[in-house]
Amino acid sequence: xxxxxxxxxxxxxxxxxxxxxxxxxxxxxxxxxxxxxxxxxxxxxxxxxxxxxxxxxxxxxxxxxxxxxxxxxxxxxxxxxxxxxxxxxxxxxxxxxxxxxxxxxxxxxxxxxxx
Numbered sequence: 001x002x003x004x005x006x007x008x009x010x011x012x013x014x015x016x017x018x019x020x021x022x023x024x025x026x027x028x029x030x031x032x033x034x035x036x037x038x039x040x041x042x043x044x045x046x047x048x049x050x051x052x053x054x055x056x057x058x059x060x061x062x063x064x065x066x067x068x069x070x071x072x073x074x075x076x077x078x079x080x081x082x083x084x085x086x087x088x089x090x091x092x093x094x095x096x097x098x099x100x101x102x103x104x105x106x107x108x109x110x111x112x113x114x115x
Contacts, residue, residue, distance in 0.1 A: 005054075007044040008035070016077075017048060024078040026109070027071060031094050032060065032102035045108060057107040064090040067103045076105075 012020065012028070019025035028045075030036045045053045061067040064087055073086045080086050091099070 005042045005044055006039075007046055007052075008039065009049055010045045010047055012047050017051075019078050020047065020053070020108070021051065025075065026107060027075040028106045028108055029067060029071075029076055029090065030104050030106065031098045032104050036104050036106075037102075039104075039106065044111065045106070052111040053108040054111055055106050056109050059105040059107070061103040061105065063099055064094075064103055067105055071105055075107075 010028070016025060016028075020028070039055060039058060041055050041057055043055045045055060047053055059067075059070070061070065068083045068087045068090070073080060073083050077086050077089060080089060090103075
């Protein structure tokens with residue numbers, strides 16, 4: 001494993017990007033594609049090629065149900081009312097085959113020099 005932080009471009013839908021930039025969304029959830037699984041705490045995400053955010057923690061789950069049970073739903077989707085709605089939203093974005101790859105919760109914070 002490399003100890004040098006990497007930078008990865010991550011594309012975020014504008015509706016979710018707004019929540020990240022406002023500080024309301026601090027956890028980005030993805031399925032465990034190989035490029036996502038390689039990320040490490042300390043790596044930098046360049047959101048939509050414009051906004052630098054550092055990964056402060058990474059948590060891995062076998063599926064969306066386990067992730068929703070463990071994570072704060074408001075940190076992932078501030079506009080959704082509860083865990084059930086978050087689970088439905090995640091499963092609407094990803095097929096069951098993708099969910100079987102596993103789920104990664106990326107806790108992020110803005111880079112200090114980009115605030």
